[in-house]
Amino acid sequence: MSNTVIENEIIRLRNTTPQDIDRVLTIERDKENRRYVYNWSWERHLESLRSKEEEHFVVEDQKSGKIVGYIILSSIGSPHDVIEFDRITIDEKGKGYGRQCVQLIKKLCFENYGCHRLWLDVFDDNPKARALYESEGFVFEGTLRECKKYEDGYRSMHILSMLSHEYKKIK
Numbered sequence: 001m002s003n004t005v006i007e008n009e010i011i012r013l014r015n016t017t018p019q020d021i022d023r024v025l026t027i028e029r030d031k032e033n034r035r036y037v038y039n040w041s042w043e044r045h046l047e048s049l050r051s052k053e054e055e056h057f058v059v060e061d062q063k064s065g066k067i068v069g070y071i072i073l074s075s076i077g078s079p080h081d082v083i084e085f086d087r088i089t090i091d092e093k094g095k096g097y098g099r100q101c102v103q104l105i106k107k108l109c110f111e112n113y114g115c116h117r118l119w120l121d122v123f124d125d126n127p128k129a130r131a132l133y134e135s136e137g138f139v140f141e142g143t144l145r146e147c148k149k150y151e152d153g154y155r156s157m158h159i160l161s162m163l164s165h166e167y168k169k170i171k
């Protein structure tokens with residue numbers, strides 16, 4: 001499949017197509033993932049595919065060609081050169097795909113999209129994801145306390161970011 005946006009030897013990110021949305025939803029709604037990422041409808045994903053302000057990628061393993069996850073970026077084209085690393089969800093965990101994705105997203109945003117500030121939020125009960133981001137150079141900025149209302153109560157989110165000069169120093 002073409003439409004590759006960025007790749008390395010292990011994975012490639014390509015633009016999600018409407019035919020991929022069912023697979024994306026299966027990953028998003030998996031019990032291991034749904035607590036940690038926003039849950040969208042099929043239509044909202046389609047809207048994202050078509051939006052100029054959002055980038056929606058599937059992550060494919062180079063060898064098998066299988067979709068192993070998906071990624072969403074938002075605020076594309078912001079006048080402030082800010083991009084939100086909105087979502088990453090990996091189906092086959094612990095195989096290094098998540099780290100490969102974070103590295104490719106940093107490269108894409110800072111080297112191709114002229115990003116100055118790349119930021120994300122992560123639920124405070126997701127230390128694994130936070131550790132991955134921090135080990136890739138994201139800086140913890142603070143906590144939005146009890147900012148999201150869920151059936152089981154209010155949940156807090158940590159904010160992390162990386163600036164372009166920080167990326168240049170560590171790349």
Ligand SMILES: CC(C)(COP(=O)(O)OP(=O)(O)OC[C@H]1O[C@@H](n2cnc3c(N)ncnc32)[C@H](O)[C@@H]1OP(=O)(O)O)[C@@H](O)C(=O)NCCC(=O)NCCS
Nearest residue numbers: 033036088089090093094095096097098099122128129132
């Ligand atoms: C968070 C997530 C994207 C990481 O992707 P992944 O492919 O599993 O991560 P990787 O295999 O690249 O591992 C990255 C790091 O996580 C840690 N890690 C991996 N598996 C782990 C486990 N079972 N328990 C604790 N930490 C673990 C390791 O520190 C690893 O670092 P290393 O490369 O030094 O070993 C993935 O687990 C996921 O989709 N989780 C559910 C959705 C989610 O939380 N998304 C992020 C929302 S902000």
